[in-house]
Amino acid sequence: xxxxxxxxxxxxxxxxxxxxxxxxxxxxxxxxxxxxxxxxxxxxxxxxxxxxxxxxxxxxxxxxxxxxxxxxxxxxxxxxxxxxxxxxxxxxxxxxxxxxxxxxxxxxxxxxxxxxxxxxxxxxxxxxxxxxxxxxxxxxxxxxxxxxxxxxxxxxxxxxxxxxxxxxxxxxxxxxxxxxxxxxxxxxxxxxxxxxxxxxxxxxxxxxxxxxxxxxxxxxxxxxxxxxxxxxxxxxxxxxxxxxxxxxxxxxxxxxxxxxxxxx
Numbered sequence: 001x002x003x004x005x006x007x008x009x010x011x012x013x014x015x016x017x018x019x020x021x022x023x024x025x026x027x028x029x030x031x032x033x034x035x036x037x038x039x040x041x042x043x044x045x046x047x048x049x050x051x052x053x054x055x056x057x058x059x060x061x062x063x064x065x066x067x068x069x070x071x072x073x074x075x076x077x078x079x080x081x082x083x084x085x086x087x088x089x090x091x092x093x094x095x096x097x098x099x100x101x102x103x104x105x106x107x108x109x110x111x112x113x114x115x116x117x118x119x120x121x122x123x124x125x126x127x128x129x130x131x132x133x134x135x136x137x138x139x140x141x142x143x144x145x146x147x148x149x150x151x152x153x154x155x156x157x158x159x160x161x162x163x164x165x166x167x168x169x170x171x172x173x174x175x176x177x178x179x180x181x182x183x184x185x186x187x188x189x190x191x192x193x194x195x196x197x198x199x200x201x202x203x204x205x206x207x208x209x210x211x212x213x214x215x216x217x218x219x220x221x222x223x224x225x226x227x228x229x230x231x232x233x234x235x236x237x238x239x240x241x242x243x244x245x246x247x248x249x250x251x252x253x254x255x256x257x258x259x260x261x262x263x264x
Contacts, residue, residue: 099190195220
């Protein structure tokens with residue numbers, strides 16, 4: 001894989017998809033449909049998916065593309081594949097809360113090795129460079145990359161941890177697990193932004209005790225890995241892997257390595 005080309009293409013497509021999403025987000029009204037799994041989908045999901053898919057297939061025709069909005073892709077597997085969630089946080093989008101993201105990642109042998117997470121309503125963009133390290137690009141965003149700053153996970157203090165949890169999927173089991181730690185403060189965020197807050201050191205720990213799919217997490221996972229973080233399964237604390245038969249994730253924990261993990 002030509003990582004230089006990949007990073008350029010992913011960044012460009014994420015920005016273009018973000019523009020399309022914001023155009024619909026800022027309109028007076030948009031239709032919300034329901035998919036077969038009862039999850040919502042909007043014109044923004046579909047428009048962003050078409051734009052990203054067309055761009056990735058043109059640039060990397062030989063690489064398998066798996067995307068949330070194209071169910072036919074969910075039955076295909078390969079050691080190397082691109083995986084896309086064109087609009088993660090559709091509920092945040094529908095409720096105009098702003099915490100939604102564009103997610104594009106490359107998986108190689110079970111690990112998300114490169115990725116971009118763009119939150120257009122928050123003007124925040126995180127991505128891995130060709131060497132695998134992670135940066136946050138500082139807006140305004142243009143055709144050429146602007147100023148970037150390298151990001152790194154926190155040097156965590158286990159007596160005063162910062163925890164980030166889901167806005168839309170918080171439950172008692174999550175709260176019980178968080179209660180095992182000495183927590184200084186908590187914040188909530190939607191979509192894959194939670195991975196990015198751990199990557200920048202704004203949080204130390206993100207436990208997810210709920211259903212997610214690989215396209216929800218791959219880009220954020222790549223961003224976190226490039227910033228020195230880790231993502232492990234909740235049940236046995238082994239690395240979370242990708243390319244599973246149904247692209248469904250087990251519960252997981254994303255964290256800075258300085259955190260002394262507790263068992264579930």
